[in-house]
Amino acid sequence: MYINLLAIDMVLVLDKVILVAVILGLSLLIAMYETWAERKVAALMQDRRGPNRAGPGGILQPLADGLKLFMKEEIVPGSSSRMLFILGPGLAMFTAMMTSAVVPWSSYLEIGGRHFDLQIADVNIGILYVFGVVSMGVYGVMIGGWASNNKFSLLAAVRGASQIISYELAMGLSIISLLMITGSLSLRTIVEQQQAHHYFILYQPLGFLIFLVCAFAECNRTPFDLSEADNELNMGFHLEYSSMKLGFYLFSEYVNVFISSAVMATLYFGGYDIPFVNNAALAQHWGQNPVAILQAVCFFVKIVLFILFFIWVRWTIPRFRYDQLMKLGWRMLIPLAIFNMLVTGFLILLRHH
Secondary structure, three states, rough: OHHHHHHHHHHHHHHHHHHHHHHHHHHHHHHHHHHHHHHHHHHHHOOOOOOOOOHHOOOHHHHHHHHHHHHHOOOOOOOOOOOHHHHHHHHHHHHHHHHHHHHHOOEEEEEEEEEEEEOOOOOHHHHHHHHHHHHHHHHHHHHHHHHHHHHHHHHHHHHHHHHHHHHHHHHHHHHHHHHHHHHOOHHHHHHHHHHOOOOOOOOHHHHHHHHHHHHHOOOOOOOOOHHHHHHHOOOOOOOOOOOOHHHHHHHHHHHHHHHHHHHHHHHHHHOOOOOOOOOOHHHHHHHHHHHHHHHHHHHHHHHHHHHHHHHHHHOHHHOOOOOOOOHHHOOOOOOOHHHHHHHHHHHHHHHHO
């Protein structure tokens, strides 16, 4: 019996290791091709061609860019704090990748009579885990700016840290309204509730709008990219970085966009649920494995639509002034999130009475 339990545990460990490898690989691949999509969409909006030399339609351009970053000379400023200088980009990349652990990418696969959940860790405090990991990302920005021993980098890091902290408050308050409806912090439970009823975007449109704006600020995306304002700060908090250390900072931003899109699709648009279809009936008719794959494809379509929205906004809306950015967070989004929470609580109270 002990040997059987050990074998089952090894199968479970192997399943999780394979899933971690697949998710990390997909995250890096999608982050690479987000750069290609961004340049192509920008070219389309500005009536240009965009990258078109490396491969057909420039499809190999991300590989060329990655190779260029690897081949570039790595420079560490002599006056910098070397250990912290290395830790900054590593921490930024590490926290960006860790968030994917609690996202349910699909339902489950049936192999050899066993269920394999397509989720690395189904913890019952999934949303708290996401916020806990995301809040660590501010250290990557702050450490990188401080360790560079450059005044422009430090100023940009202070801007970025204060911006992220400010918008995390509004984001957290917007999520409280959603949790009042779901009664659960588990992301898989939230998806299953949307499968049984309606997507939560119908119940929480204001909460979703606040979360979306805060996601732009958390990812340092235009119009909230004041920590990377080239015209004011000489490129921002990663000014002194080169080679793959710079690549880690750039990649972490695109991984954050990917994971933020996955979290928004999970919380407000049903996650891996196939819209307008009874997923359980479809699984009985087609079998569980084909439906699980179709659910994963549907989830990634939702994620890609969010990524395209991130790109579209970047090339449409001009950058805020820093005082405007902070006023929006503290004077508008936080009061709106509190108002949304109070209204949600009042409606829930009315429904129970």
